[in-house]
Amino acid sequence: FSYRIIRSGQFYRKMYDRLHQNARVTIVKEKGERYKSLGPYAEVKTDENIYRGSWVFNSLLSLAPIPDSVRGGLKQHFLGSWIRTKEDCFDPGKIRLMDFEVEQEGGVHVVYLLPISTRLALIEYSVFSRDVWDKPRYRASIQSYLSQKFELVDYWIEEEESGGIPMCPDTFPRITDGRIVHIGSAGGLTKASTGYTFHRIIEDSKALVKSMAYYGRPIPELKATARFAFYDRLLLWLVKNKPEKVPGIFLH
Numbered sequence: 001f002s003y004r005i006i007r008s009g010q011f012y013r014k015m016y017d018r019l020h021q022n023a024r025v026t027i028v029k030e031k032g033e034r035y036k037s038l039g040p041y042a043e044v045k046t047d048e049n050i051y052r053g054s055w056v057f058n059s060l061l062s063l064a065p066i067p068d069s070v071r072g073g074l075k076q077h078f079l080g081s082w083i084r085t086k087e088d089c090f091d092p093g094k095i096r097l098m099d100f101e102v103e104q105e106g107g108v109h110v111v112y113l114l115p116i117s118t119r120l121a122l123i124e125y126s127v128f129s130r131d132v133w134d135k136p137r138y139r140a141s142i143q144s145y146l147s148q149k150f151e152l153v154d155y156w157i158e159e160e161e162s163g164g165i166p167m168c169p170d171t172f173p174r175i176t177d178g179r180i181v182h183i184g185s186a187g188g189l190t191k192a193s194t195g196y197t198f199h200r201i202i203e204d205s206k207a208l209v210k211s212m213a214y215y216g217r218p219i220p221e222l223k224a225t226a227r228f229a230f231y232d233r234l235l236l237w238l239v240k241n242k243p244e245k246v247p248g249i250f251l252h
Helices: 008-020 135-150 198-215 226-241 243-251
Strands: 032-038 041-046 050-053 056-058 075-085 096-099 108-115 120-129 155-166 180-182
Touching (some): 032 056, 032 180, 041 056, 108 135, 120 135, 135 155, 226 243
Antiparallel strands (some): 032 041, 041 050, 075 120, 075 155
């Protein structure tokens, strides 16, 4: 199979270019503060203006009515580094997905390594736990991994990316206050057990657009089946209570 990497900067540039070509789209960059429904329309207040429309689509977790279990609950947090070496080190024909052969203390730890060439690779260190690390701790873990697996100590970091994803199996409200539609992670589209979100957002966006065209209102879809919701809850229970068993479950 083919593993593909979508660089966020390139993706955003392409989308913004397409949106700028549409005269019906206006892009503003302001800080969202609140939203509310006002009968037949909805309103968004930013730090600079007030906007009104038939519907508000919100992707900000900070403004979403997220379940209480998200606060203080499990997170998948990570730091990824684009590293370059002076000598040939990597095999661009081989990737490492979910390598659990690392320290497993204080949560579940996993490494991804995606070589682009013999001297350039993306390495990501991810942890499933309640507490997010500071960046030096991720960097030290990556350094230890590269030293153990590749005897690599001489490299430099070209880029870094970090983040945290809530691992919550509970239901997120999709439409609140009449005309506020929550999308993306704010709408519960992040798969609780893996953090995968991108493809689910694409499919959900298609469903929302289709329902707006046919019915004049958004009808969110993509509800998890009872079977997969059970799997998510079971895996998260194991991460919390039996983390030492998680690597074996993924590997088998």
